[in-house]
Amino acid sequence: MTQPNRLNSGGRIDRDQPMQFEFNGRRYSGFQGDTLASAMLANGVDLVGRSFKYGRRRGIVAAGAEEPNAILQLGATEATQVPNVRATQQELFDGLVAQPTSGWPSLNTDALGMVGKVFGSLLPPGFYYKTFMFPRFGWKLYEKYIRKAAGFGRSPRAEDVDQYDHLNQHADVLIVGAGAAGLAAALSAARSGARVILADEQSEMGGSLLHSRDLMGGKPATQWVADTLAELAGRDNVLLLPRSTVNGYHDHNFLTIHERRTDHIADRAPEGMSRQRLHRVRARWVVLATGAHERPLVFANNDLPGCMLASAVSTYLNRYAVAPGNKLVLMTANDYAYRTAFDWQDAGRDVVAIVDSRADVSGHYQEEAKRRGIAVLLGHGVIEARGSKKVTGAVVASLNADGSAVAGASRTLSCDLIASSGGWSPVVHLSAHTGSRPVWNDDVLGFVPGETLQQMKTAGAVKGSYDLVACLRDGAEQGAEAAKLAGFDATPATTPEVDSWPEAKAMALYSIPHTQPNSRAPKQFVDLQNDVTAAAIELATREGFESIEHVKRYTAMGFGTDQGKLGNINGMAIAAKSLGQSIPDTGTTIFRPNYTPVTFGAVVGRHCGELFEPERYTAMHDWHVQHGAEFENVGQWKRPWYYPKAGETMQQALDRECLATRESIGILDASTLGKIDIQGKDAREFIGRIYTNAWAKLAVGKCRYGLMCHEDGMVFDDGVTSCLGENHFLMTTTTGGAAGVLEWLELYHQTEWPELEVFMNTVTDHWATMTIAGPNARKLLAELCDDIDLDKDSFKFMDWRQGTVAGVPARVFRISFTGELSYEINVQANYGLHVWEKLFEHGEKYNLTPYGTESMHILRAEKGFIIAGQDTDGSVHPYDLNHGWAVKEDKPFSFIGKRGMKREDCVREGRKQLVGLKTKDPKVVLPEGAQAVDDPKQPLPMAMLGHVTSSYYSANLGRSIAMGLIKDGLNRNGDTIYYPLSNGQVVEAEICSTIFLDPKGDRQNV
Amino acid sequence: MFYIHCPYCDEHREEEEFHAKGQAHIARPLDPDACTDEEWGNFLYFRANPRGIHHELWVHAAGCRKFFNITRDTQTYAILETYRLGEQPSVTSQS
């Protein structure tokens, strides 16, 4: 396979290592060392995509992160699909498969041009703006067309087969960018002994030096790069991260680096190696040496394949040995770009002309062009590119002095490549991430980093300093300075001398005028990725958008993955000119993370699948799994939800579990309930201030239910607290509320009552808790425990005892959340499974039945016991719950919640109150959340009384039961209310007591 | 993501270890029952939302569990100091 544009010699590619790749279904070959873009250009691939809005043919423009067109879909298999890959940043590997992402129905069909024209008129400037202003109409109408036409890749439909890692790093000095300035900075910092991280987005470090033909200290620039990297690599205080993009600069010098470890090797990562890493770096000092992106000049039809950045042409020639054409027209407003014409000529290709917008310029570069016999057209511009599928000519004309108008007759030069350079735009993105607005610098003709807000230095071209010697020296100095500020003894590294010619002043030129006004001339593209033209920006300013931020929203300039790398400054210049003001008056431009797209894989790291969130298991978890439990997530806990037997529906299982419990005995794994151990001589006083009820007289060996409120008087947690010793209590909380309650206790102890001597700690995981409930609970416990007197008169309801159960030390609490005779057996977690299994060994004859959280909910609802967070929602105080019995008003200390629940709104009539609900049809189970009304026939919107908080079918009662909040509900016992449901059905219900079963409590007191 | 110096651990730790708990130096009235509804409402709900210097209560939740105070610039997110409970800030909007 031939590579028509490949040079026979030179470049940093390895011609002995050919590689095959596929683009758009066709096979091509390239070499080790190529990027996908350089290999495509070597093969003469002109067309890489269709433009977003107009469907125009687009080719490769740049050689780095600023490439707007060659954004491809990568992946040989469904599982390895990666969208939004810039071909300029993707290294070639053997077997690479790439697809174009934009273009519909296919890349090469020229009919698309017509489709594009149709869409062009469908999508005028202001499209986004207008669409988002009226999203109901606009978005629905356009979305499907846009999604289809715009392309930009798709996510894989199969699960990603690769692994991704997160790494936390600390650095004394983090240097971003390994070009001339960054390498010099790294030398200075590394020699001081500071921990240095040097990150660079490219496969090879060296930046522009890799395609430079300058001599540094008499040697090729690449030799200096190699020597410097060898020294850095030999130091164990230096971490070199190539292929690593610093994508975000966040608060307090926290930076994220996206490292691509294997994307250059194969379609998927080698076994045992993570594909990408996200480094989370906390750096003492940062040196930004991010360089600059060349700006293209804007002219008519400047999007034709064959229009490229001047520096990109040099990069392809010198680094990749690729000449993307034969006959070059170079347009420039500065001296630097002359090098591209010289490079082109040295590669044996034809330079048709250098078109320089400056009328009176003479210096080394012009003389060199003359010496080489290259025609230089001073005071001229390329006003239009010619060609239908790719560039075939350049229309040139003389310009007036400031480049604002065509001054003379135009003529067409035959060529197949137009390279342009409007100057350089410093890569200020990361500095802008810190909240610092870039400021315009007239000498540099670009935005440079503004006020420094973090521990950050800048070096080299990012400041607008483009001279190589100056960049090296600045890098060395800033690297040393950063190391010094980080506490190290550093001196600037000496940097080599470079022979370079002084450059004449560049001209401030952004767009080239046409003989026609912009609105009538062929399209002049400012933002190629978003298809924004000079005429569209002018239209935006005419429609009254004066701030550049508004213009950007109106035109979509700088949107998407592009983030305005190539077009923003030109767009601002055009807007400024149209508004008759300067660029800084038009505004500045702000950039947000990420600098380039980051894969979801890297963002997620290992936090997926089983590791998405920590899962907590009780000591008896394996038993539950073996016995077929369905699980429910409660906080991070996996709790058994119910235990279906073969062929059972969920309701059948629940009915069986609930009936067995009340008929004989059931068992619940209650280990997940929060347990807080509270000690100290003031523990009792402390608990009394936290809970709403009385604690002063709770004796050792006794337990008590307590309600916890916030200062506003609203219930937020509840549970049983037991007195273990005079100065020792065990508080239980809801499963989900455990961590919050502990923090709440600490908050009050530390901030309000530090004088109280009290200590608390979580002991949730220390204990396994199993609740046996039902008429046979005492009989079963007696078989396994012979050192506690279980007699009903000595071990009473709401007592606890220390003893031995199944040979294991245990705390046994006679408390009940079911209304049955019930014991909560707490043993050291490691013994949990043993005791649980012993209980089953002895419980079989009583039909000991495990029940899960759902049956627990039903059994407690039959008794009217509340669940904080289900029957309460932060707007319910104890009296609303009819739990006034749990509020001790006359405690000496004004406990938390007391004042809150006395507020005017909390004591008024007509508050929503918790009541029981019985549907008229006992088989109908109200949906939780259903809203009650008095009159279901009233006009909409109906006056709502409150919602259903808990609702179940109770097998024990043979009917449905529910609880809910009803306005003034405690005064409406026996009233009929209605629940209109979303399906049109209306459920009739009667207000009743929340206690549906055993109102006197005989069952639990036996 | 913030890098926070815990004045009890005397170390900088990642924000992930901490919880923000709102405005600092809001004392619970000593005699709540003597407060009017308005006074209690102010204590419950009314908080400063300054642009610039702000004093905040934080807790080293996944560390030493101690509550402490942070003086923070709400515009730049710069943490100007952290100090223990019972201490007063040395950086204020007046200073």
Ligand SMILES: [Zn+2]
């Ligand atoms: Zn701490």
